[in-house]
Amino acid sequence: MTIRVGIIGTGNIGTSHAANLARVVSGSSVSVVFDADAARAREVAGDFGARVAPTVIDVIEADDVDAVLIASPDAMHAEQALIAIAAGKPMLCEKPLAVGDVNARNVVDAEVAFGRRLIQVGFMRRFDPGYNRLKAELTASGIGEPLIVHNVHRNTSAPYGLRTEQTLTNMVTHEFDINRWLIGEELTSVMVLPGKRGPLTPEGESDPILVVLQSQTGVLIEVEAFCNAQYGYEVQCRVTGSRGQAVMGDGAWVTRSADFVRGTELPELWLGRFAEAYRMQLQSWIDSLKSGGPLLGASAWDGYAAAVISDRAIEAHRTGRRVDIELPAKPPLYC
Numbered sequence: 152m153t154i155r156v157g158i159i160g161t162g163n164i165g166t167s168h169a170a171n172l173a174r175v176v177s178g179s180s181v182s183v184v185f186d187a188d189a190a191r192a193r194e195v196a197g198d199f200g201a202r203v204a205p206t207v208i209d210v211i212e213a214d215d216v217d218a219v220l221i222a223s224p225d226a227m228h229a230e231q232a233l234i235a236i237a238a239g240k241p242m243l244c245e246k247p248l249a250v251g252d253v254n255a256r257n258v259v260d261a262e263v264a265f266g267r268r269l270i271q272v273g274f275m276r277r278f279d280p281g282y283n284r285l286k287a288e289l290t291a292s293g294i295g296e297p298l299i300v301h302n303v304h305r306n307t308s309a310p311y312g313l314r315t316e317q318t319l320t321n322m323v324t325h326e327f328d329i330n331r332w333l334i335g336e337e338l339t340s341v342m343v344l345p346g347k348r349g350p351l352t353p354e355g356e357s358d359p360i361l362v363v364l365q366s367q368t369g370v371l372i373e374v375e376a377f378c379n380a381q382y383g384y385e386v387q388c389r390v391t392g393s394r395g396q397a398v399m400g401d402g403a404w405v406t407r408s409a410d411f412v413r414g415t416e417l418p419e420l421w422l423g424r425f426a427e428a429y430r431m432q433l434q435s436w437i438d439s440l441k442s443g444g445p446l447l448g449a450s451a452w453d454g455y456a457a458a459v460i461s462d463r464a465i466e467a468h469r470t471g472r473r474v475d476i477e478l479p480a481k482p483p484l485y486c
């Protein structure tokens with residue numbers, strides 16, 4: 152059985168997903184693609200043996216589309232996810248699930264009304280070997296209970312311009328999700344400190360920024376986000392626990408310091424830092440769809456939680472205040 156995927160959006164990430172689904176992942180093919188740029192859609196369709204659909208709805212409702220991959224611009228995700236839910240089609244929706252917590256909640260409510268999970272959100276770091284090794288360290292025999300997490304997230308450049316709100320909803324949203332996942336707790340407050348503007352930071356925007364969050368039990372989580380770092384792409388995460396420290400970064404999956412010993416595990420970086428995470432995310436999604444088993448990646452609820460935190464972070468940036476984060480009760484579908 153092959154899962155035939157319809158791809159909405161053939162920009163960088165949509166094309167990379169198409170290549171994985173058509174050539175690397177087992178059990179999938181790309182049957183239909185749509186992009187607002189029809190020439191680009193034709194090119195990608197030609198490369199991966201798919202046909203081009205004239206509209207998003209034509210992709211979602213096509214008989215030869217078993218599942219949908221939403222890789223359109225961020226602000227379109229929620230509306231397209233709602234159309235896919237109405238059609239009863241499972242989907243991998245790129246992050247963020249939505250821009251704005253109200254839009255994200257509408258998607259959650261529609262999925263709850265449908266009665267079954269259809270959505271996996273593309274928080275691919277949950278499949279990353281480095282983050283998984285880091286999570287494995289947060290045990291009594293590893294580094295103990297996490298107390299403070301320091302995250303570094305640097306993009307080489309901001310090719311589409313730089314808006315601080317977008318830094319929070321598109322970039323730092325990864326940290327909102329991965330830190331909830333890493334420590335297994337909800338985040339309860341956020342502050343955003345604007346840094347000194349670099350030469351490439353537009354007037355009125357902040358880059359770099361420092362985001363300081365706290366979790367339910369008081370774990371401190373800091374995120375240094377820098378969109379225009381120029382020197383390259385880099386993601387690091389350092390967790391200090393009650394009996395040690397684990398670090399992912401500097402080209403290593405994890406450097407562990409415990410019991411007065413420091414050791415490093417090196418990855419084989421071959422396709423970009425998260426290539427393996429993207430591949431594993433897609434393979435897991437396709438395997439779940441084929442077996443009818445649970446979706447193992449981030450749920451629509453996780454996407455909603457990240458959207459709520461992003462909105463509170465935007466408020467914290469605007470007001471300069473520490474803002475509380477509250478989530479309503481989680482619907483049973485996600486428990």
Ligand code: ISE
Pocket residue numbers: 306321322325
């Ligand atoms: C991009 O959209 C991603 O998802 C990358 O993982 C992230 O590092 C980057 O900052 C985002 O712009």
